Amino acid sequence: MDTVILSDSLAAQLDRGSTEPGYRQLLRLMQQAILTGQLAPGTKLPSSRTLATDLRIARNTVVHVYDQLTAEGYVLSTTGSGTYVADTRPDTAAVNARKLAPDPDLPAVTAPTASPAAPARCERGDLSARGQRLIHKAGVAPKQWGAFMPGVPDVAEFPARTWSRLQAKLWKDANPDLLTYAPGGGYRPLRRALSDYLRVARSVKCTPDQIIITTGIHQSIDLAVRLLTDVGDRAWVEEPCYWGARSVLESLGVRLVPVPVDDEGLNPREHDLRDPPHLALVTPSHQYPLGMVMSLARRRTLLEYARQHSVWIIEDDYDSEFRYGSRPLASLQGLDDAGQVIYVGSLGKMLFPGLRIGYMIAPEHLVDRFRTGVAELYREGQLMHQAVLAEFIMDGHLTSHVRRMRALYGERRQILIDAITAHFGTELPVMGDEAGLHLVLGLPAHANDREVTAAAYDAGVIVRPLTAYYHNEAHVRQGLLLGYACVPNERIGKAFSALAQVIERTVAASARLVGS
Structure with missing residues (x-):
């Protein structure tokens, strides 16, 4: 690309109405031209005065851009000679290097024996095997607040x-x-x-x-x-x-x-x-x-x-x-x-x-x-x-705050238990309600608590499936974790009514599948 073509190309791409400063635009465009090969290694760039005149911008802007390109290694400047595009192409020999045969004059090095369970090397862009396991088993929720998110206090209080x-x-x-x-x-x-x-x-x-x-x-x-x-x-x-x-x-x-x-x-x-x-x-x-x-x-x-x-x-x-x-x-x-x-x-x-x-x-x-x-x-x-x-x-603020919140959470716990009893009587057991910020609502063995959780989320209610907390699927027990601490008293009954409808509908569907 000769200097006339370069100037015409840059002039066509500069957006003078953009909120992006002209200096940033010119720097970005020249970096892109060098990286894509439009400006080949060894190409001599026009002088700052010439390029500024061609682009109808201040010469200082071009000087600053050239200085930044030099600092980042895109170009080489030589006093009295000019500014040239540097050769930054990857070293092909290094990229394509293969494992060399062992040097017979060097002592042998024994590599550590791999574990039988060691994963194969991942493809480019993949997570490690450990990373894949972590993400696959992740329990973090997309929402951290609302009925009935477990383990969350009422920060409004x-x-x-x-x-x-x-x-x-x-x-x-x-x-x-x-x-x-x-x-x-x-x-x-x-x-x-x-x-x-x-x-x-x-x-x-x-x-x-x-x-x-x-x-x-x-x-x-x-x-x-x-x-x-x-x-x-x-x-x-x-x-x-x-x-x-x-x-x-x-x-x-x-x-x-x-x-x-x-x-x-x-x-x-x-x-x-x-x-x-x-x-x-x-x-x-x-x-x-x-x-x-x-x-x-x-x-x-x-x-x-x-x-x-x-x-x-x-x-x-x-x-x-x-x-x-x-x-x-x-x-x-x-x-x-x-x-x-x-x-x-x-x-x-x-x-x-x-x-x-x-x-x-x-x-x-x-x-x-x-x-x-x-x-x-x-x-x-x-x-x-x-x-x-x-x-x-x-x-003394911590002690008084904990005392006040213990009383408030105790009220919310009881409202939730009353709502569960009103909808299901003793059909679904309540567990782990003596302390903490959540309780566990047991589900029938034929239920699928993950399906209930997904359907509840679609209905605007957040719960967690009990089965997600088991390491061995052979030991799992179906149930839901319901957090009550961050739900205002007046919203607990309505939120549980929505959840109860989801439970009844989803559990009934599971029962039909088991019976078919």
């Missing part, structure tokens, strides 16, 4: 004015220390406030130094698993269990061993006990998703088993503050005398999910290494939010 006032006070004279990376472990006043709160509310045994601030339960589990396990190590998980925790473990290469639960919680079978895992992930105070409480006898048995066989226990205490009819139950960690339990929790369900502040309590002998790990892997920040939260807790 959050005391935003109080939070805003505390935040404004801290920002008014912003301490530079709050605007940098967080120290390993997080903001110390917050750790101290959490330590005092958890000792009273959850019977946790810890010092402020044992608390490590994270972005939530997912990150806490991720850190613990990275530091305490290797790829291929085995982990007990409850069957069924929270899909998010399961995804974290599997993405890190841990082999899951589903252990069934009964009315007393985790119930390892004889063959499970004969082959101790490296760690166990449990929700003892409110099993997720079925809601039972691990009995004291089971807790003591698990702790003694972990002590004898060096099993790490991750205790996920995700929403136990919201217990109806009795005080919140003591933590498993509070019974641990051997330093085997890593306790993880989150402020999201107590306050608002977007806060993204959680915590873990590490055994004393692991604290320094966990602090180093969280700083090395995640480069934590959010110190200003942590400082606001510390003030919020120390001023």
Whole structure:
């Protein structure tokens, strides 16, 4: 392409009425011409004065474009000689290189033996086998709010004015220390406030130094698993269990061993006990998703088993503050005398999910290494939010907010149970309603809870299928998770009526298929 053709081409493509600056347009057009080969390597570009005259634009605009093309390697400029298109074509020899035969003068290198289950190398553009499994099993929902989304608090009831006032006070004279990376472990006043709160509310045994601030339960589990396990190590998980925790473990290469639960919680079978895992992930105070409480006898048995066989226990205490009819139950960690339990929790369900502040309590002998790990892997920040939260807790706002929300959620829970009874009587069992932000509505064995979930979504109601929480499809039980916390009292009855119609229609269709 000679300079006259270049000028004519650029002039035809420049859009002088566009909101895109002329400099950006000219740069983009010249980059495209070079990359597509319209401007071949070695082509001499017109002088800045000539091109500016041809295009009827300021010479400085062309100068800036040439300077940017030079900086990005598209062109080469030589004083006194001119500006030429650089040769940026891919190195064909490198692209088409084949594996060379081994050099007989070099020592042989033995490649690691691949696992029998190792996936074949993916095609260009595909996810890895691990990535494909993660996406295929993903449980994240397209909507995170509305009837009856499980696990979501009513953020409209959050005391935003109080939070805003505390935040404004801290920002008014912003301490530079709050605007940098967080120290390993997080903001110390917050750790101290959490330590005092958890000792009273959850019977946790810890010092402020044992608390490590994270972005939530997912990150806490991720850190613990990275530091305490290797790829291929085995982990007990409850069957069924929270899909998010399961995804974290599997993405890190841990082999899951589903252990069934009964009315007393985790119930390892004889063959499970004969082959101790490296760690166990449990929700003892409110099993997720079925809601039972691990009995004291089971807790003591698990702790003694972990002590004898060096099993790490991750205790996920995700929403136990919201217990109806009795005080919140003591933590498993509070019974641990051997330093085997890593306790993880989150402020999201107590306050608002977007806060993204959680915590873990590490055994004393692991604290320094966990602090180093969280700083090395995640480069934590959010110190200003942590400082606001510390003030919020120390001023008593957390305790009063949880108390108020426990009463409100208790009302909503009862309204939902009454609606279920009004529509189905005792035909469909209600499970796991003693605590938390959701309950489980059982469905007949011939039902398909995934079909019910999809039909409910089309009707404007969000539920989750119970079967999605099982690792082994042979163990599944049909049911729906119904969250009531984020649904205003006056909307629960109407929303459940819509869901009931979907259930009746879908279950009836399933029954006809079974009978045919």
